[in-house]
Amino acid sequence: MAIITLTTDFGEKDPFAGAVKGAIYNEMPDMRIVDITHSISPFHIPEAAYIIKNAYKSFPEGTIHIIGVDAELTPENKHLALKLDGHFFICADNGIMSLLTSEINPEKIVEINIHDAIKTNFPVLDVFVSVACHIARGGTLEVVGKISETIKELHYLKAQANNDLTQITGHVIYIDNYGNVVTNISKSIFETIGKGRAFTIHARSLKISKIFTSYSQAIDFTVNKEQRFDDEGKKLAIFNTSDFIELAMYRSNPQTSGGASSLFGLTYLDTVTVTFK
Template structure:
């Protein structure tokens, strides 16, 4: 049974996500549709890129992933079908696959060219669904598009290392549901650049000189709970499950006391710097 996933900024109020699912079922009765997220911030390319990068690998090879973010067809925003890591991705060529393609070279990229056969002002519903169903039936990418060599990359996904190799300049690329701040600095880059040297992470007025493996590693459970000076509300840096450096506050609630983003005063694309001694 084919698996088609949906990642969009449609939200839950409108009919868009339901209409897309109905159109898929209208073409394929024997298919499984999985919602990855419909709560991506509107037109937020980096959010969608981060979410799909860390979700797709949990699905079986051959899964088809429709990404409906900033998908209106324009001369600067063409539509793509990409085979990468034995998965298929259907999206706009707006940099949304930057995180994936920076680590894994796509096996095939085609620029979708079936638009003259489809009247649409809702490309996810009409164009992306047609392409996904074509692939699920075993159709090749060449039938629905022309081969191209490169996809658009976003500069904000690439940290900068200075010439002295003692500083990484990164940025905030995602803020999660808990208000935790995810940077574009990967564990691999941190370790290859730092080479075990002492360091300081700086984000606005907040500094960190340790990175924990998990959130709970920041807490000394050998001290009785009532005697711990810091637990809930402790600020920390952690290597998150996606392999990026994340700035967080232990068990903080962004709806009450606030999360790391609000309490640290950090927003999307704000600078995070690591200095090595």
């Protein structure tokens, strides 16, 4: 039996997430459903893209991922079903898959065309669930859509190097539960452009010239804890589990002392640059 995951901006208060699960169980009572999150910020496509990119690989191949973010059907926002990296994704063609397809080419893309047979004003509940259950039964993508070759690209999800390869310009694409700031500057572009050169990361007034591989690596544990006065709140940059540059504060708490986002004054789409020397 396949697994169906749900990633939405529905929140926990309203009935929408529960209704989608009920519709799946109504078609396939033994289906396994996993909530990745229903707490995506409303209509926040880069946030949803980042979360699904980081979550899907932990599931077995053949898993079906429903992404219910900005999913209303319009002439500019069609619906897609994709097979990519052995997984299936059902979502709107709003750029949400850009972060994944920039690294992995889809095996197949179809533009869903079963809407005439399903009258709905809640496509995640009706259309997406119908497509997901069709795939779970072993159905092919061509039955629910016509083959497509392209998806919508969101170019601001990609960091860019300047012409003389001395600087990478990126943006904040996600702020996590700890207030840490995730950029779209990948380890791959950093190493390709940097070639081992010294560098400085600039983000507003923040300047950092070293990148760690973990948060605790920034702490000198050879010094007695009582003498390490600046451990908590220490500014640092790491390559996170997605291999993106993340700006953080060691052991920060957004509810008390503040996290990197508030303390650095950074928010979604703010510019972050890496300048090489």
